[in-house]
Amino acid sequence: MAALPAPLPSLKMAAVEKRRPAVAPAASFTDNGRPSVSRAAAAAENEEDFLRQVGVTEMLRAALLKVLEARPEEPIAFLAHYFENMGLRSPASGGAGEPPGQLLLQQQRLGRALWHLRLAHHSQRTAFNNNVSVAYECLSAGGRRKRPGLDGRTYSELLKRICRDGEAPEEVVAPLLRKIQCRDHEAVPRGVFRAGMLTCFVLLDFVARAGALFRLLEAPGLAVADRHVGQAVLDTLEGALGAGDHTAAPACYLEAGSRLGPDSLALALDRAAAGRRPSSPMPREEFLEKAAALFIAKVKPVG
Amino acid sequence: MSRVPVPCHVKGTVTLQVGDVRTSQGRPGVLVIDVTFPSVSPFELQEITFKNYYTAFLSIRVRQHASTHSPAKWVTCLRDYCLMPDPHSEEGAQEYVSLFKHQSPSMTFPKWLSHPVPCEQPIPLLEGLPDPSRVSSEVQQMWALTEMIRASNTSTRIGRFDVDGCYDLNLLSYT
Numbered sequence: 001m002a003a004l005p006a007p008l009p010s011l012k013m014a015a016v017e018k019r020r021p022a023v024a025p026a027a028s029f030t031d032n033g034r035p036s037v038s039r040a041a042a043a044a045e046n047e048e049d050f051l052r053q054v055g056v057t058e059m060l061r062a063a064l065l066k067v068l069e070a071r072p073e074e075p076i077a078f079l080a081h082y083f084e085n086m087g088l089r090s091p092a093s094g095g096a097g098e099p100p101g102q103l104l105l106q107q108q109r110l111g112r113a114l115w116h117l118r119l120a121h122h123s124q125r126t127a128f129n130n131n132v133s134v135a136y137e138c139l140s141a142g143g144r145r146k147r148p149g150l151d152g153r154t155y156s157e158l159l160k161r162i163c164r165d166g167e168a169p170e171e172v173v174a175p176l177l178r179k180i181q182c183r184d185h186e187a188v189p190r191g192v193f194r195a196g197m198l199t200c201f202v203l204l205d206f207v208a209r210a211g212a213l214f215r216l217l218e219a220p221g222l223a224v225a226d227r228h229v230g231q232a233v234l235d236t237l238e239g240a241l242g243a244g245d246h247t248a249a250p251a252c253y254l255e256a257g258s259r260l261g262p263d264s265l266a267l268a269l270d271r272a273a274a275g276r277r278p279s280s281p282m283p284r285e286e287f288l289e290k291a292a293a294l295f296i297a298k299v300k301p302v303g
Numbered sequence: 304m305s306r307v308p309v310p311c312h313v314k315g316t317v318t319l320q321v322g323d324v325r326t327s328q329g330r331p332g333v334l335v336i337d338v339t340f341p342s343v344s345p346f347e348l349q350e351i352t353f354k355n356y357y358t359a360f361l362s363i364r365v366r367q368h369a370s371t372h373s374p375a376k377w378v379t380c381l382r383d384y385c386l387m388p389d390p391h392s393e394e395g396a397q398e399y400v401s402l403f404k405h406q407s408p409s410m411t412f413p414k415w416l417s418h419p420v421p422c423e424q425p426i427p428l429l430e431g432l433p434d435p436s437r438v439s440s441e442v443q444q445m446w447a448l449t450e451m452i453r454a455s456n457t458s459t460r461i462g463r464f465d466v467d468g469c470y471d472l473n474l475l476s477y478t
Contacts, residue, residue, distance in 0.1 A: 182461055191459025199452055206448045213441040216433045229432075237442050241449055256450075260443050266435035273432055295449050300456035 059086070069127045070119040085115055102145060110158060113138045117162070122201045132194050150193060152182035159200055166204035169285060172292045176203055179301040192302060199299055203292065210291040214284050224281035231282070232272035234290050236265060241294060309346055312339045334358075351402040359390040363402070 051057055063082055072078040113135035120127035139158070142148035159181065163173040180196045182188050188196075217225040217233065240256040247255065258264065314337040340346075351363070363381040381402065387395040 186461060189459055189461065192461055195456070195459070198455060202448050202452050206445055209441050209445050209448070213438065213445070216438055216441065233438065233442060237446060240446055244450060244453065256446055257443075260439055260446060262435040262439040265439045265442065266432075269432050269435060269438070291445070295445075295452070298449050298453040302461055 066119065069130070071124075072119075081115070085112060105143060105146075106154070109139055109141075110154070110161065113158060114161060114165070117197060117201075122198055122205070128198070128201075129194065132197050133190070135197070136190055136193050150188045151184065152186040152188060153184040155188045155193065155196070156181045156184070159196065162197075162200050163204065166201075166207075168204055168207045169288060171285065172207055172288050173203065175293065176200070176296045176299065179296060179299055182302055196302075203295060206295050207288060207292055210288050211284070213291075214287045217287075218284070219281075222281070224283050225287065226273065227279040227282045228272040228275055228277070229269055230287050232268045233265070234287075234294065236260065236268050237291070238294055241298065306349060309340060309348070312341060313337075314339070349404050352399065354399050355386050355395060355397060357387075357396045359387040360384065361386055361400075 063079055066082060067075055067078060070078065116131045116135040116138065119131050122128050136150065139154060140148055140150045156177070159177055163170075163177070176199065180199060182192070213233070214225060214230075217230055219225065236259060240259045243255045243259075244252040246252075316334045316336050319333040319335060361381060361384045362379065363384075364377050364379050366375050366377045384402070386398070386400060
């Protein structure tokens with residue numbers, strides 16, 4: 001999975017700090033805009049009450065819940081990113097006079113949805129599904145000039161962004177996008193959105209594993225693998241997947257397990273290497289494309 | 304150099320059996336004879352002499368207390384040495400057998416008792432081919448990811464009513 005770009009927490013925290021004092025001075029003036037805050041601040045017994053009344057406690061609780069759900073590798077950087085995103089959400093953020101244009105809003109929405117989608121790995125299924133729901137709400141929210149709902153064009157753009165950030169080559173993911181994309185004008189239902197997001201992230205994992213597999217097969221020093229050896233591994237995987245088409249669940253797992261075990265793979269590799277027929281070597285992109293094709297074949301197309 | 308018989312204590316034979324001793328019929332084909340050397344002073348074993356009684360193959364394993372800081376190890380000196388060319392015939396069935404030091408694979412005394420016979424070593428990985436267990440691990444993960452997606456394919460329909468991209472009224476289906 002693509003790593004979250006983690007800016008130096010100190011810089012981002014400083015940016016957030018700049019906005020925070022806006023709350024405190026307003027509390028000391030009695031302006032008409034915030035009567036409740038100033039009155040409450042005057043009545044606050046101690047700092048704890050004050051924090052609760054201006055909503056900091058609630059904000060921190062939500063942030064900590066997100067940390068618990070996502071369990072990031074670097075919690076501080078995660079929190080910094082979280083608060084930065086929260087700042088973007090408020091209308092008073094940029095300080096710009098006029099409201100941002102449609103395109104910028106669209107980009108912001110996409111960015112926020114992407115951020116939510118990356119909080120949890122797809123294997124943490126409950127957390128992932130929650131985040132997908134939040135992302136869907138974020139993208140479907142109606143605006144001043146936008147009707148509520150997620151349109152096909154935004155969905156396609158989101159899919160492309162995910163694959164690009166996940167460092168999967170375009171030729172590798174293109175067949176998947178063709179299968180699961182919706183038409184630009186279509187409204188994307190929540191179920192289709194969730195399936196599409198899961199498929200996309202799982203494909204990125206799959207391509208990463210295929211890359212690691214290629215590194216095992218490639219000739220040391222070169223970026224290519226023996227064609228027969230590479231093809232033999234792909235054919236073995238294809239055979240194991242094909243068994244699932246015909247046989248019921250437990251039997252096909254057993255069969256796949258025996259086909260993909262080290263012993264039978266060693267036999268297949270040995271047979272392939274012993275052929276000694278001359279052939280052009282297989283480059284990495286070709287191996288990834290062929291491997292991804294095996295995955296994409298099992299994805300149900302939209303429609 | 305004269306040969307001196309070394310005092311030894313031969314224990315009774317133990318038959319190696321698999322399974323329940325009481326129910327298995329007949330005697331299996333493997334018997335073990337333990338021979339210990341009670342004398343403490345080290346010696347150089349030159350020859351083993353015995354009279355065979357209907358044993359076809361012989362293996363000899365030795366445990367040598369080499370030095371104080373290394374633990375005693377079992378070493379196979381002789382493996383499946385043939386005493387009877389045809390186990391079902393009489394040839395060699397009751398012969399006197401002498402086994403000499405030089406009959407074991409290595410020539411000198413320390414090597415003979417400290418290095419195992421070559422066939423005990425594991426088969427090395429094939430040259431030039433990738434490690435099958437690592438390849439298997441990656442391929443199995445790829446299979447699992449694909450199966451997961453196959454199982455989670457949604458049944459939600461997007462609600463298209465077109466026929467091959469065309470929404471012409473005359474072509475719309477009634478289903």
